[in-house]
Amino acid sequence: xxxxxxxxxxxxxxxxxxxxxxxxxREKAIEDAGYNTFLLKSADxxxxxxxxxxxxxxxxxxxxxxxxxxESYAGSKNFYHLEEAVQKYYGYKHLxxxxxxxxxxxxxxxxxxxxxxxxxxxxxxTTTKLHQELAGGTFVDVIIDEAHDPExxxxxxxxxxxxxLENLIKKYGxxxxxxxxxxxxxxxxxxxxxxLENLHEVRSLTQKYGIKIIHDMTRVAENAYIIKExxxxxxxxxxxxxxxxxxxxxxxxxxxxxxxxxxxxxxxLAVNDDELFDRARNMVVIYEGLHTxxxxxxxxxxxxxxxxxxxxxxNHIKARVGQVYYLGEKIINMGIPIVKPIGTHGxxxxxxxxxxxxxxxxxxxxxxxxxxxxxxxVRAMERGVVSAGRxxxxxxxxxxxxxxxxxxxxxxxxxxxxMDVVAExxxxxxxxxxxxxxxxxxxxxxxxxxxQSRFEIL
Numbered sequence: 027x028x029x030x031x032x033x034x035x036x037x038x039x040x041x042x043x044x045x046x047x048x049x050x051x052r053e054k055a056i057e058d059a060g061y062n063t064f065l066l067k068s069a070d071x072x073x074x075x076x077x078x079x080x081x082x083x084x085x086x087x088x089x090x091x092x093x094x095x096x097e098s099y100a101g102s103k104n105f106y107h108l109e110e111a112v113q114k115y116y117g118y119k120h121l122x123x124x125x126x127x128x129x130x131x132x133x134x135x136x137x138x139x140x141x142x143x144x145x146x147x148x149x150x151x152t153t154t155k156l157h158q159e160l161a162g163g164t165f166v167d168v169i170i171d172e173a174h175d176p177e178x179x180x181x182x183x184x185x186x187x188x189x190x191l192e193n194l195i196k197k198y199g200x201x202x203x204x205x206x207x208x209x210x211x212x213x214x215x216x217x218x219x220x221x222l223e224n225l226h227e228v229r230s231l232t233q234k235y236g237i238k239i240i241h242d243m244t245r246v247a248e249n250a251y252i253i254k255e256x257x258x259x260x261x262x263x264x265x266x267x268x269x270x271x272x273x274x275x276x277x278x279x280x281x282x283x284x285x286x287x288x289x290x291x292x293x294x295l296a297v298n299d300d301e302l303f304d305r306a307r308n309m310v311v312i313y314e315g316l317h318t319x320x321x322x323x324x325x326x327x328x329x330x331x332x333x334x335x336x337x338x339x340x341n342h343i344k345a346r347v348g349q350v351y352y353l354g355e356k357i358i359n360m361g362i363p364i365v366k367p368i369g370t371h372g373x374x375x376x377x378x379x380x381x382x383x384x385x386x387x388x389x390x391x392x393x394x395x396x397x398x399x400x401x402x403x404v405r406a407m408e409r410g411v412v413s414a415g416r417x418x419x420x421x422x423x424x425x426x427x428x429x430x431x432x433x434x435x436x437x438x439x440x441x442x443x444x445m446d447v448v449a450e451x452x453x454x455x456x457x458x459x460x461x462x463x464x465x466x467x468x469x470x471x472x473x474x475x476x477x478q479s480r481f482e483i484l
Contacts, residue, residue, distance in 0.1 A: 032348060035341040036438060039086070046072055047403050060480025061396040061465055063405050072403030073444050075433045078371050080126075080284035080291060082437035085336060088288065088329040095325025104327035105318040108294075111331040115266060115338060116243070116273045118296035120303035122310050125321025127244060127282025128153040130295035133309050134240060134280060135161040137302065138204040146194050147207030148184050149173060149214050152413055152474055154207065154242060154280075159418070165207070166194055173215040174427040176365040176376045181256045183218035183367075184211055184249075186228050195235050205238035210249035210272060214409060216430065217245075217350075217369020219252040222260070222271060229275045241276035247286045248370035251343045266338040278302070285371070288333035288437060292322050350435050352442060356449040362456050371434060375452065377410060378429035381459055386411055386425050388464025388484060394431045394455070396481075397462050402451035406433050413476045 047055070047070055059065035063076060074081065096102040109121045124130045131154050139145065141162030147154075148169040155165045168190040172180040186208070195203060206228065211219045232239055250268035254260050260268060273279065278297035283289050295310075297303050307317045314321040322330070336342060347370050354368030363376035377391035384390040391410035398404050410429035417424055433448060455462075465481040 032345070034345050034349075034438070034441075036085075044072055045069060049400070052400050052403055056396055056399055060468065061392065061483065062476075062479055062481060063395050063399055063407055064477050065480070066399065066405060070403070071399075071405045073440065073448055074405050075372070075435060075448065076405045076407050078285055078434045078436050079282060080289070081439065082284075082288045082290070083439050084288060084290070084329060084333070085438075087336070088332045091328040091332045092325040094328050095323060097324045099319075100316055101318055102324040102327065104324040104331070107331040108327045108334075111334045112294065112296055115269060115334050116246075116279070116296060117270050118273060118279060119298045120296065120300070120306075122295040122297070122303070122306045122317065123320030123322055123327065124293045124295060124310065124314050126284060126291060127242075127280055127293040128157070129314055129321060130280035130282075130293050131157040132313065133295055133306055134278065135163070137305050137309065138238070138240075139163040140204070142202065144194065144198045144203050145205065145207055146186075146191055146203065148186050148209055148220060149212045151209060151213055151242065152415075152476070154209075156473060158207075163204070168194060168206075169212065169215065173212065173218060176216065176363070176374070176379075176428060176430070179366045181219075181252075181367065182221035182224060183215050184209065184220035185224040186220070188227055188231060191228070192231060195231075195237070200235040200237055203235075203237050205240045205277070206232055207242065208239055208276065209242040209244070210246045211252070211370050213245075213371075214413075214426075214428070216365030216374040216428070217248075217371045218365075218367070219249040219256075219370065221257050222253055222268070222275075223257065225272060225275050238277040239275065241273065241279040243273065243279040244282045244285045245371055246272055247337045247343050248347060250338070251340075251347055252370060264338075265340050265343055269338055283330050283333070286337045287330055288336055289326065289330045292326050292330045294320070346435075346437050349440075349442070349445065353433065353435065353445040353449060356445065357452055360449065360453045360456070362452060365428070365430060373433040373435075374409065374428075375406075375431040375433065376429075377408075377431050380456060381462055381464075383460060384462070384464045386429065387423065389466070389481070390462075390464065391429045391431050392481060393462050393465045396465070397455050398431070398451060401455050402447065404433075404448050404451050406431050408432075408476060412479060415475060 135157040139161035365374035381390040414424035469480040
């Protein structure tokens with residue numbers, strides 16, 4: 027059968043004009059930003075692939091939902107709509123709303139982690155790991171080795187190495203492991219999914235030792251879609267069913283709703299344990315807001331409740347991941363190295379290989395992101411040495427195996443033509459890669475340095 031083209035399952039009814047800058051303007055903008063794409067003004071960006079967090083386009087139903095916002099301080103009806111959606115689609119018993127995902131990470135870390143604890147996980151994420159450290163714990167990576175190799179095409183690179191996990195439990199004792207941190211999908215590995223077979227095995231192992239699983243479900247629908255596409259036995263299952271099965275294998279979850287759930291702000295902590303819920307509900311009042319809004323306006327909770335349902339629609343998620351694959355396949359066909367398989371929320375350029383003439387201390391991924399903006403006004407983000415931070419014991423840079431630039435595709439925002447522009451810019455930068463000389467730090471904050479650091483060209 028001849029290959030058939032596909033199109034997005036929506037039509038455009040409103041547009042936002044963007045500014046196309048000159049090379050001279052971009053040179054000034056990136057210099058003023060200290061060669062950190064996070065410090066660029068959005069008005070100076072042509073195609074913004076910095077993140078898929080809070081950058082999605084909401085649907086007409088979500089926009090209509092904003093008009094139904096009940097802004098009562100206590101007991102907003104929108105909270106109960108959101109609670110119903112979480113219970114229906116995810117299956118968790120209790121909901122604690124927060125202003126975004128990292129607030130949920132803070133609450134669960136403070137409640138479950140004590141000084142000296144060990145938290146195993148399928149690769150770190152920046153904010154999650156920091157909250158675990160601030161609570162006195164130490165994150166330990168138990169992801170399979172294939173995840174650290176960008177060329178390896180293992181279909182589920184977010185899988186947990188069960189031997190690594192059990193050896194860790196035996197070394198430290200189950201009493202020092204408050205929970206296993208499981209992400210769907212794993213951002214820092216290149217947007218890679220975990221299989222349900224592996225998650226069932228992790229669940230069996232943790233039950234054997236009486237250890238909880240806390241689920242980072244930021245992109246759970248994307249992970250479920252890949253399970254449907256790749257994992258034997260799931261081709262005929264609905265995405266929503268697979269999402270529910272994933273959640274049923276965990277004890278609680280943190281959610282940055284700014285990704286999968288298609289809203290511009292919001293998140294939550296969801297748990298099944300009554301006593302833990304009571305403690306979390308008490309804590310959210312201190313740091314976020316009352317337990318029936320938790321840092322969100324009523325209108326935002328309504329948009330989120332609607333977005334959760336839209337996120338598990340097969341046609342939506344197929345087109346969402348399909349656009350990422352379209353971009354990734356174009357770049358692969360240009361002979362440019364990326365993380366394989368292509369991730370679900372972005373294409374991750376292998377900066378280590380693209381800029382092989384630069385040593386790690388010259389921050390190749392940060393330099394590549396700056397060069398890409400300079401060429402075309404496309405804004406991407408670094409995922410390498412800068413994001414990895416420093417070793418708290420000796421102050422040296424952490425040097426991860428993966429040195430990547432993430433081209434993160436917002437949901438329902440850009441067309442395939444935009445993806446063509448991005449791919450062509452990557453190609454130009456790759457052809458001129460030997461002109462990139464690397465960067466050095468001139469300012470570095472203490473925490474999450476990739477957001478605010480400033481650099482100079484070497």
